[in-house]
Amino acid sequence: MSSIGRSAVISKFDVEWAREQFPALRQTVNGQPAVFFDAPGGTQVPQRVIDAISHYLATSNANTHGAFLTSERTDEIYAGAHAAMADFFNCDPDEVVFGANMTSLTFALSRSIGRELKSGDELLVTQLDHDANVSPWVSLEERGVKVRTADIKPADCTLDMFDLQAKVRRTTRLVAVGYAANAVGTINDVAEVVRLAHGVGAMAFIDAVHYAPHGLIDVRALDCDFLACSSYKFFGPHLGILYGRREHLQRLRPYKLRACTEQLPDRWESGTQNHEGMAGVIAAVEYLADLGRHHAPEARSRRDALAAAHEVVAGYERELCARLITGLLEIPGLTFYGIKDPAKFDQRTPTVAVRIEGYTPRELAAHLGERGLFTWDGNYYAVDLAERLGVQQSGGMLRIGLAHYNTAEEVERLLSELRALPRR
Ligand SMILES: Cc1ncc(COP(=O)(O)O)c(C=O)c1O
Numbered sequence: 287m288s289s290i291g292r293s294a295v296i297s298k299f300d301v302e303w304a305r306e307q308f309p310a311l312r313q314t315v316n317g318q319p320a321v322f323f324d325a326p327g328g329t330q331v332p333q334r335v336i337d338a339i340s341h342y343l344a345t346s347n348a349n350t351h352g353a354f355l356t357s358e359r360t361d362e363i364y365a366g367a368h369a370a371m372a373d374f375f376n377c378d379p380d381e382v383v384f385g386a387n388m389t390s391l392t393f394a395l396s397r398s399i400g401r402e403l404k405s406g407d408e409l410l411v412t413q414l415d416h417d418a419n420v421s422p423w424v425s426l427e428e429r430g431v432k433v434r435t436a437d438i439k440p441a442d443c444t445l446d447m448f449d450l451q452a453k454v455r456r457t458t459r460l461v462a463v464g465y466a467a468n469a470v471g472t473i474n475d476v477a478e479v480v481r482l483a484h485g486v487g488a489m490a491f492i493d494a495v496h497y498a499p500h501g502l503i504d505v506r507a508l509d510c511d512f513l514a515c516s517s518y519k520f521f522g523p524h525l526g527i528l529y530g531r532r533e534h535l536q537r538l539r540p541y542k543l544r545a546c547t548e549q550l551p552d553r554w555e556s557g558t559q560n561h562e563g564m565a566g567v568i569a570a571v572e573y574l575a576d577l578g579r580h581h582a583p584e585a586r587s588r589r590d591a592l593a594a595a596h597e598v599v600a601g602y603e604r605e606l607c608a609r610l611i612t613g614l615l616e617i618p619g620l621t622f623y624g625i626k627d628p629a630k631f632d633q634r635t636p637t638v639a640v641r642i643e644g645y646t647p648r649e650l651a652a653h654l655g656e657r658g659l660f661t662w663d664g665n666y667y668a669v670d671l672a673e674r675l676g677v678q679q680s681g682g683m684l685r686i687g688l689a690h691y692n693t694a695e696e697v698e699r700l701l702s703e704l705r706a707l708p709r710r
Contacts, residue, residue: 299602303580304691307332307573311691315658321696324660326468326496326637326687328518331570335522338569342562349558360561367564368551370571373588375513375529376504380550383535384559384567387526388495388514389418394554395491395512395528396422398538399460405430408457410488412436413674414445414472415464417667419493423462431459440675443470443624444633451482458488465497465513469668469685470624471637473497480510489534495519499689500603500635502596505529522570523563530554577690599690606688606697607636613701619643619709623675623683636688644710646681653707659700661686 305311310330313320322330346359368379375382385391409423413435424433436450445463454461461483466473476492483490489511494503499520505513513529532550540554547553575588578595585591611626623639625631642650647663654661664682665672672678686700 298581299598299690300580301602301691301693304577305693307334308691309333309336316656318658321659321692321699323686323688323692323696323700324662325499325689325692326519326685327662327666328524329499329521329689330691331521331523331566332573334573335566335569338565339523339562342565346565347562350561363561363565363568364559366568370568370588371527371529373575373592374498374503374571376506376589377529378532381529381532381535383528383530383551383554384564385526385528385555386560387524388493388516388528389422389526391514391526391528392418392422392491392493393425394540394556395530395538396426398540399489400426400429400431401539403429403431403459406432406457407459408432408434408455410434410436410450410453410458410461412445412450412463412474413438413670414443414467414470414474415462415493415668415670416468416495417669418495419462419464419491420670423460435670436463438671438674442472442626442630443467443671443675444472445474447475447478450479454482454486454488456486458483458486460489460491462491462493465492465494465503466500466635466637467624467668467671468496468637469666469671469683470639471496471635472624473501473633473635476510477508480508484509496635496637500596501600502593505531517563517567517570520570521573523560523566525560525563525567527567528554602690603636603688604631606692606694607631607634607638609694610636610686610688610697610701611638613697614638614640614704617642617701617704620704623677637685638687639683639685641677641683642704642707645707647684648681650684650704650707654700654703657703659696659703661700 308330346356348356348360368382371382372379411420434453437446439446463479465476480490492510492513494513494515498515511531516526518524535550574595575591578591581598582594585594621641625634651661651663662685672682
């Protein structure tokens with residue numbers, strides 16, 4: 287293992303093995319190595335994802351179901367992508383629906399669920415969520431449906447489960463909750479939310495976009511009705527993917543073309559799909575599985591290998607994040623949003639949001655960006671949360687989002703830049 291690997295907080299995780307696979311990490315900015323702390327907005331991709339996309343376009347580019355070679359190859363990619371995501375979610379391939387992105391898939395689903403709803407029905411969303419898990423449900427208000435919002439505890443940006451429980455009622459038809467908060471990293475007890483929803487006969491929709499690069503998803507264990515994510519957040523191309531429980535995907539009526547079959551998942555996948563993107567998704571899932579096999583050669587199935595990957599990644603990210611949070615909390619004038627109690631670090635992803643007195647988040651992000659440290663500023667579409675925390679009108683927060691390809695040295699570089707900021 288190299289110096290990067292040895293000095294990394296978790297010796298078990300071979301961060302250099304991971305880093306070597308990502309060509310983007312070799313870039314420099316003003317003579318300094320680029321540091322990607324923008325993962326919650328989109329992760330970098332390993333070389334094999336780039337190769338798979340180019341290879342598809344060079345050798346297999348066609349539409350599906352034709353009686354010729356490139357179309358047959360496309361059918362294989364299509365089937366392979368559904369099988370890869372079925373392993374990723376722990377479901378069957380025909381319960382996997384591809385689309386442009388999570389937002390479009392969620393709007394398509396909400397429109398179709400809306401066909402079953404009537405005036406007086408209620409939907410429940412949360413204040414912690416990305417707007418892509420709020421607006422598609424709020425748009426159903428035009429059908430006379432009422433949307434309620436579960437509050438948060440602002441002190442640590444966790445969901446107020448008492449408030450949520452009180453708002454899950456006999457009239458609730460669907461509870462939409464995030465697996466993890468893209469703005470502040472809180473991991474929600476989604477299994478409990480599903481249990482509460484099912485207790486009143488409501489469906490549970492989980493937005494796993496932010497959680498997907500950080501933890502293993504198991505839709506069977508969660509018993510959720512729907513779960514959505516985006517492969518560009520877990521080392522793949524810009525695509526959205528939805529899991530739907532088969533009985534719902536069969537019963538609900540999507541807005542679809544007559545020419546599109548009633549088979550699953552076809553009836554939900556409108557128009558021609560992004561086939562080169564699907565080739566990239568297979569490669570992204572294979573990358574994660576190989577990461578698991580690299581650390582746990584005994585892993586047998588692809589699903590076992592994915593579980594092994596997430597186990598080692600979670601341990602590494604947690605310690606990297608602990609180092610980041612400890613350092614941030616020592617910076618004078620810094621306000622921290624989210625879980626900072628080390629005893630609760632298993633309830634957060636390595637995504638942190640802060641403000642520093644005297645600087646707007648934009649100024650901080652620009653200052654860091656010039657020095658090759660890529661962070662985000664603003665509300666990252668977590669609109670209700672930014673308003674609840676009182677930062678919406680003043681530029682939101684600075685978000686530092688770690689992924690497993692980040693290192694302790696990179697975290698230290700960020701901390702020393704922030705420590706060196708003149709007090710204002
Ligand atoms: C938690 C969360 N949900 C939903 C979305 C929207 O995903 P997409 O860009 O695939 O529509 C994002 C994107 O940032 C997100 O972070």
